[in-house]
Amino acid sequence: NAGVTQTPKFRVLKTGQSMTLLCAQDMNHEYMYWYRQDPGMGLRLIHYSVGEGTTAKGEVPDGYNVSRLKKQNFLLGLESAAPSQTSVYFCASREWTAQETQYFGPGTRLLVL
């Protein structure tokens, strides 16, 4: 049981390049989330999904797209990377219960030059 995994762990992009971050969970969780964390800040939600085939915008969705084609995977895409998207990205998942126990991945560090 690996929990929540993220790929890649670290990436350097040039402005304007595109990339996809992959989040995978093996806990059969319904809900999945993408957060970003900038230095000295708390986490901010980018997009989330309440089930396979569904996505919704979070607090800071601009410049990102997501897809949840399979229940276990949640993809975060950057179509045209900007230096402002330099951040650490965390994925999380949780069961569809009344509790808010989210399980987080180890993070992806992204540097946009």
Add this chain to the structure above:
Amino acid sequence: DAKTTQPPSMDCAEGRAANLPCNHSTISGNEYVYWYRQIHSQGPQYIIHGLKNNETNEMASLIITEDRKSSTLILPHATLRDTAVYYCIVRVGGSQGNLIFGKGTKLSVKP
């Protein structure tokens, strides 16, 4: 969701109890108090949550005041590995949306 207020930083001696306060004076009756922590560079980790009763698990204890306007997370015997940022979050149970992470309390456990 109710707003929370936490001190930006605290120190604790290794082996002593760490008591981390959180104020949530606008909490409503159906909102839970959750605690997470984030050890340097890692993803946040769930610690404990509660509604109105005190809660204890293998990691910590959560004490919620009778009026529910504040709470305290207690790490009974802090170790160096407990050095982290601790987040207090108030949220309606079962909501579809996200947890709102503020800046939390940076706990430094010193030898």
